[in-house]
Amino acid sequence: MSRTNEAEPVILSIGIAQEFSKKASNERDYDQIRAIWQEVQENPEIVGDETDYHNYSVVLSRLDDYLTAYEIVKRGLQQFPYDTDLLADAINYGSKCSKYAEAQGHLATLIGRPFSSWTWRAFQFTIDFFKGAWSWQKDKKTMQEWLNTALRIAERYQKYCPSDERSYLSEYDILQSLAKLAMDEENYDEADRLMNEALRKLADIAKTGKYAAVRCSLRYADEMFQQQNYQEVIVTCDRALQYGQTTTAARLEYLIYLSALSREALLYTMEDWRTNTEEIETIYREYLAALTDIEDDYLRNIRRRVSILAARTGIDPPDALQKKLNSNHGDNIDPDMLRAFLQRVAEAHEN
Helix, strand or coil, X not given: CCCCCCCCCCCXXXXXXXXXXXXXXXXXXXXXXXXXXXXXXXXXXXXXXXXXXXXXXXXXXXXXXXXXXXXXXXXXXXXXXXXXXXXXXXXXXXXXCCCHHHHHHHHHHHHCCCHHHCCXXXXXXXHHHHHHHHHCCCCHHHHHHHHHHHHHHHHHHHHHCXXXXXXXXXXXXXXXXXXXXXXXCCCHHHHHHHHHHHHHHHHHHXXXXXXXXXXXXXXXXXXXXXXXXXXXXXXXXXXXXXXXXXXXXXXXXXXXXXXXXXXXXXXXXXXXXXXXXXXXXXXXXXXXXXXXXXXHHHHHHHHHHHHHHHHXXXXXXXXXXXXXXXXXXXXXXXXXXXXXXXXXXXXXXXX
């Protein structure tokens, strides 16, 4: 970075490069980000610790600049050749910028290290590499071998990081992929066995309560909803909300949304569904809770279902829910108008 202005920042370390690049990213000053990296490339005396290299690479990866992110971690590996986080980053970014052979080289180095030195990134990115190889690996037999290797690594992941629920989700995804490979061979019994095993293991971790498993619960609840096992969805969502959660990685609002949809589906199977005020109000409350942070598609569906439920039962949603729905622009449906329309349809059908 040629400095024509005395106020222009001086890059003293990888940590400083990361700090300046993050600021430039927030300001969308991509030329500055390039200039910072160019100076780092040209000056071998600019160094940092393992975390500095990782954090610097993350800034570029969030801009989808995986090639520069990869070059940054390669620079870090010159200084820390056996750091498992940097090796994992190199595998991850290398495969995303078509450096497949190099990524496999980093993978070989990582696998040569004791599992006790592996971080969650080492386990997760290695599994992701094997799972994602369909994008560039042609041979189906090789893919099957790699998926089985990934399965063994997922089992190790669970032993070394038992409270990290990503290990169980990885196992679920791998078993599902192996089931699809079995379908390719028309081995449907094996495919069913693998899918059932995947679901059973996911259910086990969601139900035991030994570890916080919000994301596993969400995946399991989603699958149960697709199978129309609505009671199991409700129980799973209630249990998931009892887990403590230190991050927002799993969307609690979506869990509540699934629970509300399931309760509504079950409501219509009850003889007194039109007058079951208690259950209808529970559904309304869950839809209201789901609206704290949910995507537009789900919002539109909640708006429609609340309007229809109010019209069909004659029980209006609470003011807080109606206010929340009305505060969002979109295809609002007036419950009174819809109620009158449904009544006309019913009368026409009787005649």
